[in-house]
Amino acid sequence: MSPWRSRLVVGESFVLGKYGLCVVRDLLSVSLVLRDNRNETSEVYYVELGEVSSLEVPATAVTSALRPRWDTLSESARQDALDKLEWVNQILTGYRSGLPELARKDEPWAPFAAGHHLTARAGLMAQQLTAERGLNREHRRRVERGEIQDRPISRSTVLDWIRKWQADGLWGLVDKKAARGRQGFNHLDARYQEAAKAEVDRFDGDISAVSLSEVLRRIDARLLKSGHDEVEVSERGKNAYVSWLLEARGKTPRSHRQHEIRGASGTTHALVLRPGQIVAIDATRADVRVISDAFGIAQSVEILVAIDVATRIILALRVVPMSADALDAGLLLYDAMRPFSQIVEGTTVHDWRWVGLPQNVQLDADQISTPGRRPLVHPGPDLQGVHHIPGVEPDAVRCDHGSVFVSQYFGDLLERFGIDLLLSRGSKPTDNAFMERWNETVQACLQGCPGYKGRNTSQRGRRVDTADSAHGEELLTTAQFQARLKRWVGLVYHRTSHTGLELGKPQGVDLTPLEAFDAYLEVTGRLDVPQNPNLLYQFLPIKWGVIGRSGVRFRNMDYDARVLDNYRNAYPGQFRDKDRAAPFFYDPHDVSQVWFTDPADGVVHPIPWRAAAMLKAPMTEAVLKQVQQRIKARGGAKALRRADIDRQILKELGGLAQKDPRRMSAADLRVDASRADHAEAHEAAQGGGDDVLKKWLADTDDDTPMPPTRFNPRKDAWPDLSQEDNS
Structure with missing residues (x-):
């Protein structure tokens, strides 16, 4: 009352x-x-x-x-x-x-x-x-x-x-x-509403879309056929109601099909129950300017990230030049499949290192269920020692329609490993909301870096690209910036409670990504992903070439090493049926060498370019194409086949470094990253686990020739690429 x-x-x-x-x-x-x-x-x-x-x-x-x-x-x-x-x-x-x-x-x-x-x-x-x-x-x-x-x-x-x-x-x-006000459509005759819904429901993707007037005609015909010709509805009411029904279904047969399957996707979140079930990846601009070691100029970079959706663990992180290419995306997936460790010694935090099989951080299950404990974060002393960043083999990858993710190379790579590709819909950032949230969260790290340039031009200061000596800050190099991001991920992000981790969470407890990963493992079991140090080569394209007296030739460049002596007179069918060509692993980010698997012992050997010892400038595939185009424009097609082609390439590289330092700076970053990947693969082949991490803390000399690495792939886990031609 x-x-x-x-x-x-x-x-x-x-x-x-x-x-x-x-x-x-x-x-x-x-x-x-x-x-x-x-x-x-x-x-x-x-x-x-x-x-x-x-x-x-x-x-x-x-x-x-x-x-x-x-x-x-x-x-x-x-x-x-x-x-x-x-x-x-x-x-x-x-x-x-x-x-x-x-x-x-x-x-x-x-x-x-x-x-x-x-x-x-x-x-x-x-x-x-x-x-x-x-x-x-x-x-x-x-x-x-x-x-x-x-x-x-x-x-x-x-x-x-x-x-x-x-x-x-x-x-x-x-x-x-x-x-x-908003009366809705309750005033319309129920019989007309029923006929309109039945007619619009026919648009399930199998029949073509038609105009509104044609749909209205079909509805009237349906009413007449069913004996309801006395139904009276105003033209305005008809148009508004049917337009509303058609808007919900979409304008094209493709959107009609999406509407039909919306019960399984589109409007509901997938129930992600274990690590590795779905991995979200994305490339985003870094709001920080970095300095080039070799060229001393400020440059922009992108951050490639792979996030495990179930636990929000950062599986992989790479800093690449603007803009990322397809191989960068493939190597990010490579990083997600191999586990890392990070060592904290006192106030020194070392970079991520490959450690072999994934090792989960030890977790006290009773500690999680303790009432009133919020959040569950390890205390300061636990920061010392080894921090594990797990590796998983994804069931599916969620990404947008960026050219690097829809490329032929990336698609073939996912098919090779049996990984599903889940593409977000256009203009639907909520389809990959995990990455959108990450892009906001990582600002906590970016805004503390020298050279932070703001989210847009209206927030940009005047001294972004220069050293701020007055405040004792110098721009970070790309390697320093990447290391800083990884330290923040390992010591802050992974150990901070995440509000999105709700599934199976005890009441009154806020889980961190590391704790969520360990808690899931208690249910799903330990993730022992089959690992091999030469997993890297499964992600590189293969080129087939005939081994001759001067080695093997790719793009008018000769590559040679002693390990090829036994195969200079290979017979047809020795490597593949149709000819005498042999497979070589080819890295577009560093074309100064290729890699050859010796069939006799399964060892992967680096095969350097004949003039690699005189190389002083970075040489990626993109740079090499530009250099050879300049040579061809100056001397014609025959200039690329002359005996002094190596000397001409070296000369043009030096000139290009002077004329286009920004392009060469980006190439230098890619070459450094490539050499680091191959060096880590070699070092991982020498042992595994935490006992060898300390040996890896010393900087690797880039001029030191890379020793051969043992190649013995587990064929039940990783495919044998020796018979595939991706050139």
Whole structure:
């Protein structure tokens, strides 16, 4: 029961009725008698009265003649109707309230006294209202801003208000747009709604999309065929309802098919139950400028990240030049499949290192279930020692439609390892919301780096690209920036509670990504991903070449080493059936060498370019193409086959480094990353586990020739690429 109460006094209390204010004439046992502004009386039961909203009317209650529709209106719509009622009352009675009992000092106003024709009084009111509106400052501002037009109120408009009040009372003065609101389609005939839904449901991707008028015709035909030709619906109602149905289904057969499978995808999140089930990857611009070691110029870079959706663990992270290519995406997947460790010694934090099989961080299960523990973060002393970054073999990869992710190379790579590709829909960033959230989270690290340039140009300072010696900050090199990101991931992000980790979480506990990973392993089992140090070569393209007296030739460059001596006179079919060509692993990020697997012992050997010892500039495949184009433009096609081609390449490389330092700076970054990958693969082949990590802390000399590495792939885990031609 409503707690509303009102005090009613005969001759002093007023009630808002159908035609406006009514004065209380008499109080009976179960009802009261009212007199309205038309001098007519009516009896109203007490139970039919309701509370008046906070409007500027002297009423203590409202009758059922207005409720409940009156209650559904906004306050502005009700006040607008009451204002019109005042003007109508003033024209008809001379009193704005319509009642002599509520007369004001200047009422009744002579211009609206009885004796003047109704039309003349309406015209006079129109002039008065137009003048009052012209004095309204807010109205003038809206006119000046172009929001409304300054049209005078006409006499016919005022007469129309009077006619509507006489016909429907106060409700006739309500703006019908405000009264209509959002009615939905409940007023439509149910039979028409059923026929329309049945017709629109036919668009499931198998039939072609048609125009709205054709759909309306088919609905009418369906009703006629079913014997419901008497159904009447307005054209406006038909158009609005069918357009709404078609909008939900989409405009094209492709969107129709997506609508049909929306119960399984599109509107619900996939239930990710274990690490590696779905890995989200993305390339995003780093809002930090870094300095090139070799060229001393500031450059922009991108951050490639792979996130395990189930646990939010960062499986892999690479900093690459603008912009990432397909091989960068493939090597990110390579990093996700191999586990890492990171050593903290005192205040020194070393870079991530490959450690062989994944090792989970030890977790006390009883500690997780302790009530009131929030969040579960390891204390400071636990930061010392080895930190494990797990590696998994993904079931599926979630990414956007970036060219690097839809490339032929990346698609072949996923197919080779049996990994599904889940592409986000266009203009739907929520499909890969994990990466969108990461891009915001990583700002905590980026904003603390020298050279931070803001999220956009409006936030950019003037000294982004220069050293800030006044504050003791120098721009980071690419290697330093990548190491800083990895340290932040290992020591901060992985050990900070994540609000998105809810599945299976004990009540009152906030899990960190590391703890979530370990907790999932308690259910799914240990993830012993089959590892081999030469896993790297499974991610490199293969080129087939005939081994001759001067080695093997790719792109007019000769590669040679002693290990090829036994295969310089290979017979047809020795490596593949159709010819004498042998397979070589080829890294587009460093074409100064290729790699050859000796069939005799399964060892992978580096095969350097004949002039590699004189190479002083970085040489990627993209740089080599540009260099050879310059040579060809100067001396023709034969210039690429001359005996001094090596000397010409070296000379052009030196010239290109002077003319295009930014391109060469990006190439230098790719070459360094490639050599680091191959060096780690070699070092991992020499042993595994934490006992060898300390040996890897010393910097590797890039000029030191890379020793051969043992290649003995597990064919049940990794495919044998020796028979594939990806050149």
